[in-house]
Amino acid sequence: MSRVYLRFYEELNDFLPIERRKVEFEHTLNRRTSIKDLIESVGIPHTEVEIILANGRSVDFDYIVQENDRISVYPMFECFDIAPLLRLRPKPLRDPRFILDTNLGRLARYLRLLGFDCLYRNDYEDGDVAEIAGQQHRIVLTRDRFLLRRKIITHGYFVRSVHPREQVKEILQRLDLYRFIALFTLCSRCNGALIKTSKDALIDRLEPLTKLYYDDFRICLSCDQIYWSGSHHSNSQFEQFRRF
Template sequence: MADNHATFRFYEELNDFLPQAKRKREIGYPFHDHPGIKDSIEALGVPHSEVDLIIVNGQSVGFDYPLQDGDRVAIYPMFESLDITPLLRLRPQPLRVVRFVVDVNLGKLARMLRWLGFDTLYRNDYQDREVVDISVNQQRIILTRDRRLLRAKAVTHGYWVREVDPERQIKEILTRFDLRRQIIPYARCQECNGLVGVIDKAVVLSQLEPKTIRYYNKFYQCADCGKVYWKGSHYSHMQAKLLHLLEDAKL
């Protein structure tokens, strides 16, 4: 039988990681000795990378806090768009330039983020260790559908994507990180994440089909992979989708 007992309460989207019976309510937690509070949070099912603030008995604490008998613990998610100083944050200040690394299961989301101008690294052969290393070394937020990936000790910025449909996913990310005012559409290559800029038609003439040469005059090219873009028949559809995403910001 456990010697000690604490009470935990998780807030907002952290409840997504809990069984239905434990959501949005106090959870009794029996334990021996004095485990680190980080280990206790993960034992309850919540990845530490999703947590930004821990309040124990009314005081903010760090991940190294040793759990005590009778502690009342409140756990809050990342506050990417809020300033919660002078409370003790559990990671560096929110990333001012938001950059992502996306795991192998979210390829369509990666392309949509690039389309909207967000610096997004993605390959369909990334190993979990690579994703973590890129996140740590380049200060990128991990986006994943794999909760286990976010439990890696080295991860400081990560987010578990709740939605399954790519169009719902992009809305989720724009809302979660308050990104709609940072959208710069068509600024990045959807294929490789390189920056896209205007290119003279004569320079890319050899890469174009005869009808494209005949009907279009303004072209853009990725500085990294060389892919050429222009406002073809698909452009109006993409513009409509973009306007829909921006309209959601007013709701």
């Protein structure tokens, strides 16, 4: 057996028991192991990690842990310049396209209405999510930390909150996505593109009160769903997300 000393920073502490948070702690190894396996063995998905320092030196996930190593692990740094350090994936989270697991349907709808490309189906298996994320280079959003341990997933985030509106604020803030917001450009139902259309083009499909009170309409190019000002969610409800 050998001993190593671990210290996790910022949001990574969410995955640790209270006595191990924000302090250096000793960990015993029973076999030869990579630093990736070590990190996940204490409960932290590799997708949450951006920088690893072993004895002050930047290392990648394949580094084999040595006796008495002092290891510091840092989360994703979306707002800081860390170019001099070794990144653990080819590029940062600057292409905000997502795939969500089956427990985050309402979050998917909210993010779509804010203009974010989100794949979601309530019959996705974990393997489906992982495979699509790997093939399409999508960011996995989930509340299942074991899903994020799959090697094929390079970008992912464990959603802390259980409340959909709070989840939206959490994602926008943690991944620094405010400048990407484009209200009502994607369909909340199918993720298709919305385009503006005239009332006359839809007149036969509108309810009497909708015809009377609304003039601005959009339609989904994929599923033909109609949206109008005041439908589903108002602009004012989503403007609040810009302030966080």
